[in-house]
Amino acid sequence: MPKRYEIVADYIADQIHSGLLKTHERVLSVRQCADELGVSISTVIRGYELLQDRMLIESRPQSGFFVSQRFELPQAPETSSPEQRPVEVNLGKLAVKIIKSSQNNQLIQLAVALPKIDVPAIAQLNRITAQIAREQSKTNQMITVDNISDYDSPSGNSDLRRKIAQRLLSGGVKVHPDEVVITVGCQEALVLSLNAVTKAGDTVAVESPNYYGMLQAIETLGLKALEIPTDAETGISLSALELAIREWSVKACVLAPNYSNPLGSCIPDQRKKRLAEMLENADIALIEDDINSDLTYDNHRPKAIKSYDKTGNVLLCSSLSKTLSPGLRVGWVVPGRWLEKVQHLKLCNSGANASITTLAAARYLETGTFDRHLRQMRQHYKHQRDYFLQLAAQHFPEDIRITHPQGGYILWIRLPKGVDGMDLYERALEEKIAISPGALFSVNQQYNHFIRINYGQETAQNLEKATILLGRLMREMMG
Ligand SMILES: Cc1ncc(COP(=O)(O)O)c(C=O)c1O
Known part of the structure; x- marks a missing residue:
């Protein structure tokens, strides 16, 4: 349920978005608004503060509140057009270098795809974890069902698997808890899946641009990547994929159909079925x-491709890293007909998961508060997106292009002519701003004129500071 002040903010925001209130027009006074909506003066003041944070209205001393000037949003980048042939991935240590250099809490952090973590859900999770540790130190029994010092079963905590199977129903996926394998984050789920369905030298079709963790997994497993054109709104091009799989011998296809990283694209349901x-x-x-499906700005998460899978051909991978806590390292895979193979690989790869974090995740999901947390996060990220896009429209050079994702908290930005993503990354770092250079998101560094931004985590002030600075650097680099 939205809070009262949010209802006030939405009431005014709707009038602005629908054109009922025009730029520079006076907004209802605080008292008029309180009377009209039947809420207190302090509620309206909080609502108006929120509208100011979202850059929708501004206060003028002794005159009241007025609709702020809105900037026309930059267009989204064109559908990508990578070179379509299988190639060996050669990212080397670039990702490690960039992650390391961004790990400094003095920086404005726009580089890493971290969710907002100063939220009540994390405090609740920490209390649950502490509670589990206390319970265990009280009991003298060495072997209990949930003993956190014992090895967890290779498939992972059964309560957690049951909860995940329940949650997957909202994506249209019906699976038994025994078909779920708990992993160390989504990254392990992806690597186990790739390992299960390919062998070194095979070709894997991927969206272009792509999440660098996936590209690195392809690299370290000795596979080849075949990049497929992908649209920032509707995702991978089905016709290009169809042609590519006719031309090349492709063993697997890796896709993030809902709010991909870095494009934020979402494949329409009908296409998911065809895929x-x-x-x-x-x-x-x-x-x-x-991994990002639960971060939709809609009320309901989009369907998973797995929901159209009749034969177990889809291996669905996800985690709690983007929705709750990346440090928890709790992920899962539903490997379809490769279940036994993935269970075996999991045992060889990491034996089992950390018992305490999986148990804490299971108990947290049992509390039934996760959906409320998700609703709050979705709203927060949506506001932050609107805010950042307005800032970018105001402070970045004109020929910039930026995605408009409908979920998640990542933007993909095509830089103006003459500005190199790696140079901008280096210069921004000197100014204490961390961004991700586009070179990370492709097999042969073809997105050098792009950067990726996380808009979900930082404060409004830091976002403003960063966009002003990045805009200035871009102009300097444009000469
Ligand atoms: C698209 C995508 N998949 C997988 C992962 C890895 O997730 P985890 O931290 O759960 O291993 C990430 C992390 O950034 C991601 O963005």
Whole structure:
């Protein structure tokens, strides 16, 4: 349920977005608004503060509140057009270098895809974890069902698997808890899946641009990547994929259909169905990265491709890293017909998961508060997106292009001519701002004129400071 002051803010914001209130027009006074909506003066003041934070209204001394000037948003980048042939990935240590250099709490952090973590849900999770540790230190029994010092079962905590199976229903996926394998984050789920369906030298079709963790997994497993054109709104091009799998021998396809990283694209449901059928018919395994689906700005998460899977051809991977806590390292895979293989690989890879974090995650999900947390996060990220896009429209050079994602908290930005992403990254770091250079998101550094930004985590002031500075650096680099 939105709070009262948020209802006030939405009431005025709707009038602005629908054009009922025009730029520079006076907004209802605080008292008029309180009377009209039947709420207290202090509620209206909080609502108006929120509107100011969102840059929708501004206060003028002794005159009241007025609609702020809105800037026309930059367009989204064009559909990507990578070179379509299987190539060996050669990212080397670039990702490690960039992650390391960004790990400094003196920086304005726009680089790493971290969620907002100063939230009540994390405090609750910490209390649950402490409670588990206390319970265990009280009991003298060495072997209990949930003994956190014992090895967890290779498939992972059964309560957590049951909760995940329940949650997957909202994505249209019906699975038994025994079909779920708990992993160390989504990264392990992706690597186990790739390992299960490919062998060194095989080709894997991927969206372009792509999450660098996936590209690195492809690199270290000795696979080749075949980049497929991808649209910032509707995701991978089905026709390009169809042509590519006819031309090349493709063993697997890895996709993040909902709010991909870095494009934020979302494949429409009808296409998801066609994709599932196309890959099934071509006997190509589909590894689905479902990590951002719960971060939709809609009320309901979009469907998973797995929901159209009739034969177990889709391996669905996800985690709590983007929705709750990346430090928890709790992820899962629903490996379809590769279940036994993935269970075996999991045992060889890491034996089992950390018992305390999986138990804490299971108990947290049992509390039933996760959906409320998600609603708050979705609203927060949506506001932050609108705010950042307005800032970018105001402070970045004109020929910039930026995605408009409908979920998650990542933006993909095409830089003005003459500005190199790696140079901008270096110069921004000197100014204590961390961003991700586009070179990280492709097999042969073809996105050098892009950067990726996380708008979800930082305060409004820091976002403003960063956009002003980045805009200035870009102009300097444009000469
Ligand atoms: C699209 C995508 N998949 C997978 C991962 C890895 O997630 P985890 O931290 O759960 O291993 C990330 C992390 O940034 C991601 O952005």
